[in-house]
Amino acid sequence: MANYSTSQFKNGLKLMLDGNPCSIISNEIRKPGKGQASNKVKLRDLITGKTLEKTFKSGESVEGADVMELDMQYLYNDGSEWNFMDPDTFEQYLINDDAMDDVRGYLVEQDMCVVTLWNDNPISVTPPNHVMLEVVDTDPGLKGDTAGTGGKPATMNTGVVVQVPLFISIGEKVKVDTRTNEYAGRS
């Protein structure tokens, strides 16, 4: 993989740092009057999801990370692995259940997701911003309450728990924002 000099740094560039692929979130250059310029860079570790900060001397070069983001269709999971398919090549990718912790509650079969590959191995999945989920368990709401004041927890078919308005009942399909885990309307 190619090396990148600090002058090529830009948001979204993928670099290897301490053995993990990272993506640049921000890059701030500071040049003291008499001194050498430096780049203060904020990055997201694509494996752990953590944000980290690192300061480079301007002109220093860093190994790039072979990271690709592909649109893929989620097919099914067999309990230990999740199956995705690249709709262009029909190639299938398997992702280990461990890597799905943050997103497993938002994956609906046939939905298109963004799968991040590092050295051709999938490392993370980003579900669509909104998904349609079915309520499988919730307390009965008050009859006639359509204003949606207050709310109650509801368990979805994927296992995720979302705060929904009181009028929602078991069996209904609701729209959920996967970035905030918030109710975003009915179908």
Added chain:
Amino acid sequence: MREDLKKYSDFLQKIRTFFDNQSVLEVQTSALLNTPATDVYIDSLSMKLNQGIDLEQTRYLHTSPELEMKKLLANGSGDIYQICEVFRDNEQGSQNFNEFTMLEYYRLGFDIHQLMDDMVQLLKTLGIEGRVSKLSYAQAFFEYGDIDILNTDFAALKVIARTHSLSTDFEWIEDLQILLFTHLIEPKLKDLPLCFVYDYPAAQSALAIVEGKVSHRFELYINGVEVANGYDELRHANEYQIVFEQEIAKRRMLKKYTLDLNKGYLEAIQSSLPQCAGVAIGMVRLFSEINLK
């Protein structure tokens, strides 16, 4: 539009009146020089002249009027100031530009502490007031970084830098000191309206007088922004020669363009500079501090 121009024009006028009242003479020196700057991390813009008449020469735009003004000082000018455009190549960062306006002035018989006091008066006439803090470089590092900067060697500084996720890829200790200052100390200066940091480590002396472990240099930070850089000026040609030679050698190691020693300058100051202190001030940074109010 005209209102903004008027503001800047008034700002210039106030500066000129301030110096005029103290009999500091305004001068103009040449911006097109035969020899580039030798500072390790300041690059001159170079250009080819007179190609059309087969008399090709290379010339360099000044990165600061310092040396040209010092020629005047060595030849009896007395107190002088200059406001001029300066040019630097390979500048980067949101607050750095290839061309900017500099105010540079020299006061005979002053040391840096008298010069800092004088600057406070100048700032006051420009409407920049506020609590004045004076911190030695060592104090700043003790207070804000818990580091004994004057007594920590290169290897130990690298360990500290690593714990702060800072690069350690440096050839010389002063570069790492500067990086640590920029990233650990400078952000803490944001809450200080007017902060002078003085007595830099000897390794960062540039053209300032060295005494023991420190060089008598200072920088002014206004609300955390570096605005000025001043020195107790070296006086003798041989002292300048030593600094220039070191800087040229470092530039060569970094594979930056280099040129022979600036012999013209050394000859012009053979009679030595009078004891004096001088400072360079970034005019736009200063002006924007006034405009914030």
